[in-house]
């Protein structure tokens with residue numbers, strides 16, 4: 001696509017966008033009586049208009065049926081999670097039984113590590129991306145401590161090369177190979193939260209398995225953003241949250257993937273609870289844990305139905321959009337347009353005022369662009385916020401902007417870039 005730096009051009013792309021009507025399905029925060037330009041779906045996705053109705057339906061079932069809501073009504077709560085599995089399997093490239101919803105992300109990471117990080121004195125190391133999301137770092141560090149190993153020895157972080165922002169796949173693979181004999185686990189994000197880089201999950205899974213390690217992915221920034229093929233890639237496990245690109249509400253219920261090759265692995269320990277028990281026998285309340293088949297066998301607690309209904313509202317929109325296919329095509333154009341406009345600003349001013357650290361190859365990035373402000377970053381960010389452009393700020397000098405194909409328009413992107421340009425004058 002050859003882009004143009006005009007409002008008319010942005011509007012013409014919106015007019016041709018077959019997904020543009022999905023914007024009307026979301027509640028967009030207002031700024032001075034107009035829609036703000038919300039480019040923060042990487043942090044908290046917008047609320048679907050339908051969420052309230054989905055929640056009301058379950059509040060109604062609670063009101064009318066009370067405890068019988070588990071068994072009666074339009075969506076008996078005991079089976080409610082089944083409605084979420086197919087749409088999640090579609091977004092993650094999983095088989096239906098390989099996914100389920102439960103708890104929240106970091107909790108699930110811990111629960112999955114109980115199964116997939118079982119270090120021995122020989123194999124105890126975890127290899128991960130340097131600069132992973134802090135919660136993942138803390139989770140890994142505490143798991144290593146829990147098993148009596150030293151984080152400094154057990155955790156191997158792979159960083160970009162000197163002067164680079166993006167991790168090279170070849171460097172990840174060679175780090176795996178170098179540590180092959182001692183690796184228990186390779187844990188990577190699907191998309192790095194800071195740079196927006198999409199990792200080559202297929203290559204990482206292959207190399208990790210050749211080294212004899214388990215391979216897991218944290219897909220917080222990947223699900224609902226970029227295409228995933230967890231089953232075919234052979235990932236052992238994955239987890240994600242639902243409140244970023246999946247628009248399911250702050251602290252919403254999270255999801256897990258466990259590959260079907262592990263469904264009958266008796267050596268996989270787990271921390272169990274009654275909601276992971278075989279559903280046909282759960283209410284016999286018998287002693288001795290017998291896991292449900294599939295990812296459901298990792299469930300622990302009673303389904304949080306209100307969170308699940310908010311999740312359902314959001315996933316139904318993805319289903320209506322036909323999954324990620326067309327959304328991803330639009331996303332590539334939308335983020336590409338933002339990139340083009342930012343580079344135009346640099347060109348106009350004759351210097352690189354904004355350095356984009358996100359990969360320029362659309363195949364290895366999603367919605368997000370992470371932009372280093374060479375000067376006055378915080379003032380620029382504040383100027384954007386005062387003008388209704390909502391991105392987010394990461395110390396020391398990065399603004400993350402994420403145009404989301406479900407609810408952002410090309411006009412949003414145009415206006416955001418226009419304000420970014422204007423901010424330069426004001427922030428001097």
Ligand SMILES: *Cc1c(COP(=O)(O)O)cnc(C)c1O
Nearest residue numbers: 104105106133135193218220241
């Ligand atoms: C957003 C995010 C989290 C947040 O975890 P919660 O348990 O939901 O607070 C964790 N890890 C990654 C990689 C994230 O992007």
